[in-house]
Amino acid sequence: MSKQVFTVDEIKRKIEQYCVYQDRCHKEIEKKLTEYNLIPEAKEYILLHLLEHNFLNEERFAKSFARGKFRIKKWGKERITRELKFRDISSYNIKTALKEINEQDYIATLYELVEKKNKLVTEVNLYKRKKKIADYLLYRGYESRLIYEALNTIQ
Incomplete structure (x- = not known):
């Protein structure tokens, strides 16, 4: 079976949908973009588009991640911090995210x-x-x- 070929705009729309479905971090988006074997310029173009149009927002991702993991999985702050660091989230965004927990x-x-x-x-x-x-x-x-x-x- 041959790999399907998409245009940059098609991939951009697919990634937008991916972001709309659930908040994502940069690492997840980059991993997803790697699956499409894009040239670096196309990756940059799509990432920039996602950031400019607020599809990709690390602070929003960190906040919803912290709220969700605490509320649903009942994780403590140290585990949430560890998982966010693993996803290359900045210390500032991690601190902001932990404030979401009452x-x-x-x-x-x-x-x-x-x-x-x-x-x-x-x-x-x-x-x-x-x-x-x-x-x-x-x-x-x-x-x-x-x-x-x-x-x-x-x-």
Whole structure:
């Protein structure tokens, strides 16, 4: 099967649709553009077009990413930061994105997760039990200081 050939305008429209469907970061767009085997000038032209017409906005991407991962996957700030850095998002945009997370909701979610995990862990030894819950929350990306405060509520 031969590869389909598209004009630069067709690719531009496809990438616009890709961006409209969900906020994307530069890295995702560049990866998508690589699939089309474009010459560097065409890639630059499309990227510039996306930026100028606000299809590609890193700050908006970072904010929606942080909100979504916290609300849906209940990730902590450290995990969100790690994932955004992996996507080459600037420190400024990461800080801005983390402000999207309400502090009371954040703490409430952490305590909710502690409670939920505490019911699921079958370990009898209290210290081992707390260790398992702490490991789970660290993986989720919560700050160790907050985790240990929350774990002190477990009897």
